[in-house]
Amino acid sequence: xxxxxLLDTTLSLFSTAMRPGSYRRRPKFxxxxxxxxxxxxxxxxxxxxxFVEIPPDLPESIHAAAPNAxxxxxxxxxxxxxEPLPDAEAGGEYITDTPGMDAGLPSDGQASWxxxxxxxxxLPYTECGFFDRLMPxxxxxxxxxxxxxxxxxxxxxxxxxxxxxRVAGSIGGSALHGPSSGPALEEVALCLENHExxxxxxxxxxxxxxxxxxxxxxxxxxxxxxxxxxxxFAVESGIHVDGIAKNPALYEAYAPESVGLERSxxxxxxxxxxxxxxxxxxxxxDLPEAREGRLLAVVQKMAVRQQxxxxxxxxxxxxxxxxxxxxxxxxxxxxxxxxxATAKGATAAKGAKGATAQPEKRHG
Amino acid sequence: MADVILVDTTLRDGEQAPGFAFSRGLKVRLAALLDxxxxxxxxxxxxxMGPGERKTLCKIMDVCFxxxxxxxxxxxxADIKNSLACAPHVIHICCPLSDRQIFCKLRSDRDKVMAALxxxxxxxxxxxxxxxVGFEDISHVTxxxxxxxxxxxxxxxxxxxxxxxxxxxxxxxxxAKAVRxxxxxxxxxxxxxxxxxxxxxxxxxxxxxxxxxYVDTTLWxxxxxxxxxxxxxxxxxxxxxxxxxxxxxxxxxxxxxxKAAPFIPRALLEAWNxxxxxxxxxxxxxx
Numbered sequence: 108x109x110x111x112x113l114l115d116t117t118l119s120l121f122s123t124a125m126r127p128g129s130y131r132r133r134p135k136f137x138x139x140x141x142x143x144x145x146x147x148x149x150x151x152x153x154x155x156x157x158f159v160e161i162p163p164d165l166p167e168s169i170h171a172a173a174p175n176a177x178x179x180x181x182x183x184x185x186x187x188x189x190e191p192l193p194d195a196e197a198g199g200e201y202i203t204d205t206p207g208m209d210a211g212l213p214s215d216g217q218a219s220w221x222x223x224x225x226x227x228x229x230l231p232y233t234e235c236g237f238f239d240r241l242m243p244x245x246x247x248x249x250x251x252x253x254x255x256x257x258x259x260x261x262x263x264x265x266x267x268x269x270x271x272x273r274v275a276g277s278i279g280g281s282a283l284h285g286p287s288s289g290p291a292l293e294e295v296a297l298c299l300e301n302h303e304x305x306x307x308x309x310x311x312x313x314x315x316x317x318x319x320x321x322x323x324x325x326x327x328x329x330x331x332x333x334x335x336x337x338x339x340f341a342v343e344s345g346i347h348v349d350g351i352a353k354n355p356a357l358y359e360a361y362a363p364e365s366v367g368l369e370r371s372x373x374x375x376x377x378x379x380x381x382x383x384x385x386x387x388x389x390x391x392x393d394l395p396e397a398r399e400g401r402l403l404a405v406v407q408k409m410a411v412r413q414q415x416x417x418x419x420x421x422x423x424x425x426x427x428x429x430x431x432x433x434x435x436x437x438x439x440x441x442x443x444x445x446x447x448a449t450a451k452g453a454t455a456a457k458g459a460k461g462a463t464a465q466p467e468k469r470h471g
Numbered sequence: 472m473a474d475v476i477l478v479d480t481t482l483r484d485g486e487q488a489p490g491f492a493f494s495r496g497l498k499v500r501l502a503a504l505l506d507x508x509x510x511x512x513x514x515x516x517x518x519x520m521g522p523g524e525r526k527t528l529c530k531i532m533d534v535c536f537x538x539x540x541x542x543x544x545x546x547x548x549a550d551i552k553n554s555l556a557c558a559p560h561v562i563h564i565c566c567p568l569s570d571r572q573i574f575c576k577l578r579s580d581r582d583k584v585m586a587a588l589x590x591x592x593x594x595x596x597x598x599x600x601x602x603x604v605g606f607e608d609i610s611h612v613t614x615x616x617x618x619x620x621x622x623x624x625x626x627x628x629x630x631x632x633x634x635x636x637x638x639x640x641x642x643x644x645x646x647a648k649a650v651r652x653x654x655x656x657x658x659x660x661x662x663x664x665x666x667x668x669x670x671x672x673x674x675x676x677x678x679x680x681x682x683x684x685y686v687d688t689t690l691w692x693x694x695x696x697x698x699x700x701x702x703x704x705x706x707x708x709x710x711x712x713x714x715x716x717x718x719x720x721x722x723x724x725x726x727x728x729x730k731a732a733p734f735i736p737r738a739l740l741e742a743w744n745x746x747x748x749x750x751x752x753x754x755x756x757x758x
Contacts, residue, residue, distance in 0.1 A: 165602055231680050235645060257707040261643050261673030268642070280669070282744070294669035301640050301668070330742040331488075333669040333697040335641075338742060340696065341489040346545070347695060354575040357608070358695070360638040376492035410492040414736050416624055460518040 109345035111299070111306055113292045114249065118145050120277060120284050121324070131285065142166055142356040148320055152278070155317075156308040157292060160275070165179040182270060220249040222275055224287070228257035229262055234349045238269045251289040254281035259290035277319050278334065283326045292318075293334040297361055312367035314445050340370040343416060345379020348372060352381055352442030375416030376407050391424050402429050474715040475679050476511035478651040478661060478687045482531075483514045483518065483543050483705050484699055485689035495527045495736055497732040501690075502531040506538040508727040509718035511686070512561060513538045518553035519545065530559040546587050548594055555598040561707070562595040563603045564588070569618055570613035581616075585623050592627035592694065604632035605663065610641045614652060631659040634675065639667030639697065643677035650681035661685035664700045666692060671735065672708050679715055689741045690728050696700065703728050 125138060138146060145165055148428060152159050213459035221244065231238050231251065241248055250271055252262035261283060265272040277284050280291025293314055299306050318328045318335045330338040341362040342348055350357040355370070363370045373387050378400045383406065387394035394402070405425050410416055417425070482501060484613055488495050493501070496593035498516070516524050517532045528584070532540050534661050541561035544550035555561045566588050567573055573584055589605065595602045603625045606612065612620075621632055632653045634646070646662065653660040662678035664671040674684045693699025719727070 148680070177521040201582060230643060230676055231712065232713060233643065234680075254690045256676070256711045257672035257704050258676065258708070260669040261677075264642060264670070265644065277551065291669055298642070298668040298670070300639070302642070307614075331693075331697050331744075333666055336697060338489065339667075340694070343489040344487040347487075350576050357572060357576055358638065360640050361697075364626075373489040375490065377487050411494050414492055414494060414497070415739065 110272075111304075112297060113268050113306070113308070114160055114273060114275040115152050115277055115292055116160045116251075116275055116289065117277045117279075117284070118148065118165065119160050119229060120288055121145075121163045122164055132283075136323075138374070142169065144320065144324065145169055146318075150319065151313060155310045155313055156306070157278075157452045170181075171279055181207065193228050207419070219247070221247055222249045222251050224251045224261060224289075225253050226250075227253040227258065227286070230256065230258045230457060233262070233265055233396075239268060241266075242270060245271050249275050251275040254290065255287040255290075256395075259286070260294045260298070262292040267295070268302070268304065269296060279321060279326065279328060279332070282329065282332055291333070293366075297334050297366070301360055311365060315367040334366055336367065340368050341373050341375040342370070343375050344377040345382055347383040352385060356441065370374060373416045374406055374410075374422050376410040378403065378406060379470075386422060387426065390423055392423065394426070397430050402426065474684070475683050475709065475717040477509075477706075477719055478511045478512040478541070478685050479505050479662070479689065479702065479719065480483070480513060480687050480699065481505070481576070481689040481693065482517055484663075485688075485693040486697070487695055488693045488698065489695075490695065490742075491707060491735075495530065498605065499530045499534055500539075500734060502540075503534045504623070504727060506535040508723055510538050511718060512541055513544055514541045514563065514687075515549075515559070517543050518557050519547075519550040524542070524552065525557050529560065532557070532559065537698055539601075541647060544591070544595075546591055548586065548591060550679075551591050551594045554595065555600075559600055559605055560597065562598070562600045563605055563606045564591050564629075565607055565635070566620070566624075567651045568606040568616060569608040571611060571740060572608045580637050585620065589627040590621060592629050595672040596628040601631070603631035603661065604629045604634055605635045605661075607635045608637040609634045609649060610636050610638065610645065614648070617652055619647060619651055625656050625658050627670065631661055632656075633661040633663050633687070635663040636665055639671065640663030642670070643673050646674045646677045647670060647681035650678050650683045654682050658712050659684055661687065663687040664702075665694065666697040666699065666701075669697070671698070672704050675700045675705055676708055676712065679709070690731055691740060691745050693743055706747050 120131060121134045121141065123129055124133045125141065137362065141238045142165065148168060149159050149169065149229060248264060250266045252259045263276060267274060274290065274295060276289035278292055280294065281288055296306055296308050296311065314335060321328060321467045330336045342351060342358065347358045372382055372389065374382060374386050380403060383399055383402055384394055406417060482493065482498050502513050503516060505536060511515045513535060515528050518525045518528060528542060539560035540595065541553040541563050542559045544554050544564050545666055546564060546566050551562065566584065567577055573579055573581055578586065592602050592604065602690060605615065606620060626634060636651050650660045653689040660678065660683035662675050662683050664674040679686055686705065687700060688702035688705050689699040692698040692704060706717055706719050706724040709715055709717055732740055
């Protein structure tokens with residue numbers, strides 16, 4: 108079976124950034140703090156099935172903790188992307204030692220990889236032999252396309268889909284580390300899985316933990332960053348909410364839980380009746396059909412007035428303002444249990460109502 | 472003549488990003504900025520949303536001097552009639568095309584959808600507007616399904632096909648293939664890419680290289696989920712690769728995004744990585 112390797116170079120990027128005079132964005136911790144952070148990062152990424160490159164200046168204990176992780180060889184260098192491709196046996200460019208690499212690959216006896224960087228302008232040539240030229244080196248070539256033209260992820264995906272074996276990049280990619288850091292590995296991974304290509308990755312629901320670790324290092328992930336962003340599964344527009352209610356896959360390329368995120372419904376200017384119904388159910392509010400039209404008009408008016416969608420609290424207040432009979436019940440529910448606002452809101456609310464009613468009977 | 476014409480959909484798909492709610496004044500102002508920057512077509516809204524939206528569309532038509540204004544419609548004759556009332560330059564009809572969209576969402580079948588498409592195109596064309604058809608969820612459509620639908624659309628009077636990558640799972644090679652297939656039917660091609668896998672810019676570039684003349688963008692890349700193809704990112708990439716000419720340069724798009732940012736609530740744009748320096752503290756009224 109064809110096996111891919113996605114090599115994360117975050118530790119090397121941080122290590123380089125912490126050297127004096129480096130142009131790279133520095134993480135917000137000292138060398139001493141870097142080591143325990145790196146241990147956590149290494150364990151997390153290896154648990155998800157990514158390969159992690161360890162810079163040589165990290166303590167020996169980290170290398171011992173990850174004997175299979177490739178280590179950057181001292182004294183390697185970056186070659187210009189326009190220079191001819193190096194001979195695999197002669198080495199060159201940027202070489203990584205890969206002890207134990209046969210654990211995940213067919214035993215091909217390869218012990219070193221050539222890293223091909225740059226190629227930012229490669230996209231137009233992918234249809235006229237760009238990858239064909241590289242294919243003879245596919246078992247030793249580690250592709251790390253640059254993102255100056257916003258094409259790094261696409262180039263990495265195409266390389267692997269056409270038979271390449273290994274891609275180097277970083278979690279978060281150029282959005283966090285700059286365009287020379289290669290593709291965002293989480294995007295490459297999810298894209299391949301979406302096309303039913305076996306990546307050998309697992310536990311990708313732990314990706315938010317990686318985002319949290321990056322945040323600790325001072326690298327905040329945008330709320331709408333593909334795969335990692337916390338708000339990518341928020342949905343407002345009526346058509347999309349309706350479609351998701353019928354089949355989430357219609358408007359979601361991958362399930363939220365597969366990447367450790369949650370879906371949420373936002374109520375605002377573009378909401379339709381289906382969105383109001385679902386949101387009301389989430390909050391445990393009974394919404395009579397006759398009131399939907401009036402509520403929708405009020406919701407849209409308020410959203411435009413404040414140039415923003417409504418918070419859950421605002422929505423609940425509006426439900427009360429249109430004289431929904433269950434508004435008061437909802438207040439009772441939310442005070443008695445904070446779990447009312449869950450996906451199974453309607454059921455939970457019914458249960459909670461029952462729970463609050465029983466003691467009343469007993470007291471009575 | 473520009474090789475690539477930008478179709479800006481900030482006022483329609485961009486605004487559908489959760490949280491955004493543009494007022495009429497703001498939409499008109501943004502449209503004027505887009506027009507002045509050289510955007511070729513502005514997808515201004517959805518007339519079926521109500522009389523308020525239709526009034527906004529008419530005002531947008533008034534402030535645009537060079538950009539053509541288009542409206543977005545579901546595959547529904549009532550929607551088209553609402554659009555005709557606004558007399559836009561382009562009427563866009565969104566047609567679900569994948570099996571899962573037709574069977575799961577519309578709960579219909581392909582023949583009925585094609586019949587409805589024909590009726591809608593003929594109705595839209597009767598007002599004299601250019602008709603473009605967007606095939607929704609195109610990355611889950613086979614080449615044969617696309618070819619059949621494109622032929623039917625062309626026969627009914629459509630001039631342009633928008634390849635709408637609804638869930639952003641297209642890869643550049645598949646985009647190029649689909650664009651060429653559309654061009655072979657004698658139609659113009661347009662790409663509408665989403666960024667779910669971080670490939671919206673690459674897919675849009677590849678579509679342009681394959682012959683698509685129209686590329687959909689939004690300011691700052693805002694849109695559903697991970698957003699759409701960002702105008703700044705796309706034009707910068709196009710400049711960098713130096714193969715195609717666009718009326719809006721990378722620098723021009725960057726200036727436009729900087730000019731427009733203060734009109735949008737800061738909290739919303741910060742979630743899209745727009746530098747805080749570009750946003751204004753007073754833009755977000757207390758709620």
